[in-house]
Amino acid sequence: MSLQRWAITVVGGGVVGLATAGALREAGFDVGLIEQGPPPVADPQDLRMYAIAPGAARGLPADALDDAAHQPFTEMQVWHAGRDGALRFTAAEARVPQLGWIAPESVLRAALWRALPADRCWSGVTVTDLTDHDDGLSLWLDDGRVVRSQLVIACDGARSPLRERAGIAVHAWDYAASGLVADIRAEQPHTQTCWQRFLPDAVIALLPRQGGAYSLVWSSPEAESLAALDDAAFSAALTDTFDGELGPLKVCSPRRLFPLTAQHAEAYFSGRTVLVGDAAHSVHPLAGQGVNLGLGDALELTRVLSEARDAGRDWTRPRVLARYQRARRAANAEMIALTDAMSRGFAPTVPGLSDVLDQGLRWMNQLPPVKRLLIRHAMGL
Ligand SMILES: Cc1cc2nc3c(=O)[nH]c(=O)nc-3n(C[C@H](O)[C@H](O)[C@H](O)COP(=O)(O)OP(=O)(O)OC[C@H]3O[C@@H](n4cnc5c(N)ncnc54)[C@H](O)[C@@H]3O)c2cc1C
Known part of the structure; x- marks a missing residue:
């Protein structure tokens, strides 16, 4: 049995x-860090794209978003089908160079992986068990190795x-819907604009990607039948559902489906195990x-642990970890509630709420200071 000692082990090599x-x-x-999959390989054509906000980008190394595969966006257009409510905001209004970046997951993961020392990033190994000790935890890996740490993330x-x-x-629920992702071409290349259309039972987002195409996320209870259409029928359905706003839209990649669920852990740590992401x-x-x-x-946990260590305290104590939990659980609960309300609010099953949100979009669009506040909040600034 080979034994490795790291003060902290992170399990999972996602972003x-x-x-x-x-x-x-x-x-x-x-x-x-221990990751069960292979080391990430950058694929600029990756279908899995993330919209990264400037506030969250502070949790990444300074050059992580420099890769040419990441597309900055400078404008957002959000509107509500069949009604007048629409919201448009720009980087200029928020007085920032960009509202965020649309980043292929694999390119981001590959850059983050490279930034860590190779002998501290183990791939292709799964954590199969954990055992407690007075001063730490042992992680048992499926290749026979054991890692001893004071804290496991x-x-x-x-x-x-x-x-x-x-x-x-965890408190968990699902939306009886899936997210369909694919690449889409419009007649004109994008103008660094993210488009989002709310329908009674679906949300369509078109995010600009490098090379002029859009990355589509279509959240809908009909996603599975949409995925089964041939390319021509799918493109026609999308053009129609998007109300012809960007002219004819054509799918130009395979389509992938993700089940839509939401959940929140009741605690963010137990003993020496801390939950993140x-x-x-x-x-x-x-x-x-x-x-x-x-x-x-990631930013908050690093801040809290560093502060305790620098003050000469035991940074693995529950009192320290509770500080991380307090700060992040409240912030995350707010976003979970907001996205949940938005996903349900535009559905006709909630009497009156749809009108309120519609009115809210219109109202915010006409009040530049409120809009600026909203943009900066969404950007995590
Ligand atoms: C349709 C869709 C669109 C989305 N779009 C966006 C977006 O635009 N912007 C955004 O911010 N988010 C988006 N998300 C959410 C985003 O995908 C997740 O929030 C994100 O992937 C979470 O990252 P993570 O690193 O916490 O977990 P994951 O990405 O799930 O990574 C977990 C890692 O842990 C590894 N692992 C698991 N078990 C073990 C084990 N026992 N031992 C070792 N390794 C293990 C896995 O192999 C994996 O690599 C979207 C989600 C969906 C469904």
């Missing part, structure tokens, strides 16, 4: 796990085996906030 390991290492902690995704092992319950919370993708919330967790 959030890699960013957490990077931030803790930057702060001077002795960190290692579970970034192992929404189904988090480590969360389950730690006995942390989707292991702690997952949200409806309509606001593109999943990774952004996880990056916010």
Whole structure:
């Protein structure tokens, strides 16, 4: 049996796990990371795209968004089908160079992986068990290795085996809908604008990507039947549902489906296991906030642990971890509630709410100071 000692082990090499390991290492902690999949390979054509907000980008290394594959966006158009409510905001109004970036997941993960020392990023190994000791935890890996750490950070995704092992319950629900993602071409290349259309039972987002195409996220209870259409019928359905706003739209990639669920862990730590990212919370993708919330967790956890260490305190104590939990659980609960209300608010099953939201969009569009506040909040600034 080979034994490795790291003060902190991050389990899970998604964007959030890699960013957490990077931030803790930057702060001077002795960190290692374990990922069950292979090392990420950058694919600029990746269908999985994230909208990264400037506030959350602070949780990434300074050059992580420099890659030419990441598309900055400078404008957002949000509107409500069949009604007048519409909201348009620009980077100029918010007095920032861009509202955010549309980033291919694999390109981001590959850059974050490269930024960590190779001997501290183990791929192709799964954590199969954890055992407690007075001064730490042992992680048992499926290749026979064992890692001993003072703190384990579970970034192992929404189904988090480590969360389950730690006995942390979640409040979970699903939307009886899926998110369909694909690449789309319009007649004109995009103008660095994100488009989002709310329908009674669906949300369509078209996000600009490098090369002029759009990345589509179509959240709908009909997503599975839409995925089964041939390309021509799918393109026609999309053009029609998007109300011809961008002219004829054509699908130019395979289509992928993701079930839409939301959940929130009842606690963000138990003993020496701490939850970060989707292991702690997952949200409806309509606001593109999943990774952004996880990056916010990474920043806050790093801040709290560093502060305790620098003050000469034991940074693994429950009192320290509770500080992280207090700050992030409240912030994440707010975003979960907001996206949940938006996903239901435009549906006709909630009498009156649809009109209120419609009126709200119109109202905000006419009040520049309110709009500026809203934009800066959405950007995490
Ligand atoms: C349709 C759709 C669109 C979305 N769009 C956006 C968007 O525009 N912007 C945004 O911010 N978010 C978006 N999200 C949300 C986003 O995908 C998630 O919030 C994000 O992937 C969470 O990152 P994570 O690193 O916490 O978890 P994950 O990405 O799930 O990573 C978990 C990692 O842990 C590893 N792992 C699991 N178990 C083990 C184990 N036992 N041992 C070792 N490794 C393990 C897995 O292999 C994986 O690499 C979207 C989600 C959906 C469904």
